[in-house]
Amino acid sequence: xxxxxxxxxxxxxxxxxxxxxxxxxxxxxxxxxxxxxxxxxxxxxxxxxxxxxxxxxxxxxxxxxxxxxxxxxxxxxxxxxxxxxxxxxxxxxxxxxxxxxxxxxxxxxxxxxxxxxxxxxxxxxxxxxxxxxxxxxxxxxxxxxxxxxxxxxxxxxxxxxxxxxxxxxxxxxxxxxxxxxxxxxxxxxxxxxxxxxxxxxxxxxxxxxxxxxxxxxxxxxxxxxxxxxxxxxxxxxxxxxxxxxxxxxxxxxxxxxxxxxxxxxxxxxxxxxxxxxxxxxxxxxxxxxxxxxxxxxxxxxxxxxxxxxxxxxxxxxxxxxxxxxxxxxxxxxxxxxxxxxxxxxxxxxxxxxxxxxxxxxxxxxxxxxxxxxxxxxxxxxxxxxxxxxxxxxxxxxxxxxxxxxxxxxxxxxxxxxxxxxxxxxxxxxxxxxxxxxxxxxxxxxxxxxxxxxxxxxxxxxxxxxxxxxxxxxxxxxxxxxxxxxxxxxxxxxxxxxxxxxxxxxxxxxxxxxxxxxxxxxxxxxxxxxxxxxxxxxxxxxxxxxxxxxxx
Numbered sequence: 001x002x003x004x005x006x007x008x009x010x011x012x013x014x015x016x017x018x019x020x021x022x023x024x025x026x027x028x029x030x031x032x033x034x035x036x037x038x039x040x041x042x043x044x045x046x047x048x049x050x051x052x053x054x055x056x057x058x059x060x061x062x063x064x065x066x067x068x069x070x071x072x073x074x075x076x077x078x079x080x081x082x083x084x085x086x087x088x089x090x091x092x093x094x095x096x097x098x099x100x101x102x103x104x105x106x107x108x109x110x111x112x113x114x115x116x117x118x119x120x121x122x123x124x125x126x127x128x129x130x131x132x133x134x135x136x137x138x139x140x141x142x143x144x145x146x147x148x149x150x151x152x153x154x155x156x157x158x159x160x161x162x163x164x165x166x167x168x169x170x171x172x173x174x175x176x177x178x179x180x181x182x183x184x185x186x187x188x189x190x191x192x193x194x195x196x197x198x199x200x201x202x203x204x205x206x207x208x209x210x211x212x213x214x215x216x217x218x219x220x221x222x223x224x225x226x227x228x229x230x231x232x233x234x235x236x237x238x239x240x241x242x243x244x245x246x247x248x249x250x251x252x253x254x255x256x257x258x259x260x261x262x263x264x265x266x267x268x269x270x271x272x273x274x275x276x277x278x279x280x281x282x283x284x285x286x287x288x289x290x291x292x293x294x295x296x297x298x299x300x301x302x303x304x305x306x307x308x309x310x311x312x313x314x315x316x317x318x319x320x321x322x323x324x325x326x327x328x329x330x331x332x333x334x335x336x337x338x339x340x341x342x343x344x345x346x347x348x349x350x351x352x353x354x355x356x357x358x359x360x361x362x363x364x365x366x367x368x369x370x371x372x373x374x375x376x377x378x379x380x381x382x383x384x385x386x387x388x389x390x391x392x393x394x395x396x397x398x399x400x401x402x403x404x405x406x407x408x409x410x411x412x413x414x415x416x417x418x419x420x421x422x423x424x425x426x427x428x429x430x431x432x433x434x435x436x437x438x439x440x441x442x443x444x445x446x447x448x449x450x451x452x453x454x455x456x457x458x459x460x461x462x463x464x465x466x467x468x469x470x471x472x473x474x475x476x477x478x479x480x481x482x483x484x485x486x487x488x489x490x491x492x493x494x495x496x497x498x499x500x501x502x503x504x505x506x507x508x509x510x511x512x513x514x515x516x517x518x519x520x521x522x523x524x525x526x527x528x529x530x531x532x533x534x535x536x537x538x539x540x541x542x543x544x545x546x547x548x549x550x551x
Contacts, residue, residue: 002240004317005079006356007371009091010042012098012123013071014063021046024369027120027361029076031092033352035324035391036192037127037204037219038094042074044121045363051115058119061103070098072125076354078317079371090321092354093209096125097132097158106363118363127204128158129219130393133188137179139402141440141472146171147194151221154187164222165200174445176472178402185396192395199301201225202392206323227385231327231346232320236335240315244341247306247389251275254299258284258292267296271303288428307384310342314378322378324349327385346385353379401471405483409434409444410464417504418486420461422449433462433479435470445470445477452479491515503528 008029010021021044028043047056064070077091102122107114125131133154142150148168155161163169179185185193195202203226205218254269282299284292320328326349332338358365359373366372383389412419423432423446431449436442447470454460462468467484470477488506491497497515510527517539524537531551537544 001375001377002314002316003359003373003375005371006317006374006376007075007077007079007091008356009073009075010044011073012060012064013073014060014066015068017063019060019063022368022370024366024372026356026372027358029354029356029374031074031076031094031352031354033092033094033206033324033354034393035201035203035350036393037130038096039124039126039130040072040074040094040096041122041124042072045118045367046121047118047363047367049115049117052117054117060121061119064101064103064121070101070123070125072096072098072123076356081317082319089319090207090323092323092352093206094127095209096127098123098125099131100124129191130188132156132158133191134186136187137181138177138187139179140177141404141437141443141445142175142177143173143443143445144171145175147175150175150177151191160218162205162218162220164220165198166223167198167200168221172475174472174475174477176402176474176477178400178472178474179398180402183396183399185398189395190398192392193397195221196390196392196395197298198223199298199388199390201390203325206325207321225348225387226325227327229327231329231385233334234328234330235319236330238314238316238318238320239312241313242342243311245309245311247309249273249305250303251278253279254303255279255281256284256292256296256299257281258286260285260287262287263289265292267292269296269299269303273305287430290428301388304388306389307387308342309384310347310382312380312382314376314380317376317378322349322352322380324352328382347382348385348387349380350383350391351381353377398474400473401478403480404437404439404470404472406435406437406445406468406470406479407442408462408464408466408468408479409436412464413504418463418465419504420463422461435468435477435479437470445472447477447479453481 006023008023008026010026012019012021025044025046026042027045030041032039046058046060047054048058050057073095075091075093077089081089101124104120105116106118106120107116136154138154146169148163151161177190179187179190192202201222201224203220205220208218250271251273253271253274256267256269258265282295284295286292327346328349329346330336330340330342332343336343355377356374359375410419410421412421423434424430425432425446432446433449434444435447436444462479462482463486466482468482469480471480486501489499489501491499491513495515495517497513499511499513501509501511503509507528507530510525512525514521514523516522520540522537522539524535527534532549535544535546
């Protein structure tokens with residue numbers, strides 16, 4: 001730890017009104033800054049002695065005790081910054097939302113009813129995506145939309161997103177958000193899961209935040225980590241302790257297995273540091289070869305050796321901008337030993353931990369001053385500039401499938417005809433149904449065309465407007481079962497019968513039925529085509545064949 005005078009700028013915005021807290025009122029500050037976002041805690045005093053002749057009135061209390069959303073804009077910098085280069089030092093700056101709060105009131109004397117002379121406030125806060133998306137559980141269907149469209153639809157007014165990943169803008173046949181609070185995965189979890197699945201980067205832009213001051217916080221989703229710009233130079237005098245950390249090496253070999261019976265395949269994803277016999281298998285069931293290739297590519301991207309990481313503790317407030325995302329070097333002309341292992345490479349800060357406690361706890365010390373003295377602990381973790389490791393918080397994987405009702409689509413025949421239609425995917429040549437989903441404005445999704453739970457020897461396709469249960473994954477759907485009888489298919493229970501219906505309409509059909517009449521089994525086949533009917537009926541001692549045309 002070290003001592004320094006810090007300029008801590010705090011602004012709380014409640015119900016459209018901003019309350020600025022001077023640095024001299026702050027008594028404790030904690031910040032956990034990661035590349036993807038942050039959390040923090042701040043404690044400060046506000047005097048309230050006007051009731052007995054003093055000069056201070058607490059204007060925060062009335063709004064603070066209400067449940068209104070509170071925005072925290074916070075910036076921290078050394079009161080007497082002394083950069084050792086021509087570059088200016090940007091403050092550590094964040095803009096977040098309060099997650100919990102507390103206050104402690106200080107009374108003039110406690111032995112009788114005396115006025116409150118001050119209140120010590122505590123607020124805990126985090127980045128807006130974690131706070132708001134962490135409570136967001138939408139269940140919604142999107143067709144012919146991109147993931148970027150989905151993100152834009154759900155970011156709201158508190159979150160700013162930038163994109164640099166081609167996959168985000170690609171239109172998808174369907175994207176389904178089936179998020180249920182009962183299973184724990186929120187929209188925040190889904191975004192992190194999606195980013196992790198694509199080995200992409202999700203970052204909070206501390207550098208823009210620090211340069212612009214308080215404002216709308218920005219996130220970026222990019223295909224790779226940022227490696228642009230000239231790295232800063234970290235001075236040896238800034239660092240009290242430096243440790244090298246070497247993460248665990250991946251020792252397994254990956255295999256992608258496709259159980260598709262007509263073309264089963266096993267593809268091996270090799271890597272140099274494997275231990276023979278240790279592997280991770282990934283099982284698929286798909287007739288689409290591209291799906292297998294995509295999975296192989298994904299597993300290949302995950303198999304790499306993690307690089308060296310640096311852990312450092314500062315011996316003074318840094319003389320460079322020091323937030324996640326900053327790239328820097330360690331060089332011998334900055335008092336680092338030329339024999340030190342970390343020299344000669346570029347690093348990126350991915351984590352910063354700051355704890356600052358006021359040197360004096362009392363209410364009056366430096367009250368209202370623009371800066372004050374703190375005992376400071378400032379530590380950071382750095383990675384190599386080319387490091388591929390994803391820096392994401394722990395997240396719950398979205399739970400699929402999710403079941404929704406739909407109506408089978410067919411464009412064959414007249415509107416009233418109970419026809420079926422086979423659609424073919426142009427990119428995969430796979431046969432498909434189309435299903436309209438009434439809950440979401442009858443948007444249409446595709447599902448595999450196949451025998452389902454029936455026998456391959458029985459060909460009974462699903463017909464127009466058949467009510468079906470659809471199992472949705474994030475980017476796909478499958479018909480699980482039918483939910484209702486076709487009109488005219490159900491028989492009265494008294495006959496204990498079974499029936500199969502063929503045909504397109506009530507006037508163009510064939511019905512094959514078996515039922516009991518007066519406890520005797522009766523089997524019949526009845527063909528109808530408008531006024532022309534043909535019937536074959538078998539019952540005890542009787543074979544009846546009737547062909548007629550109704551007049």
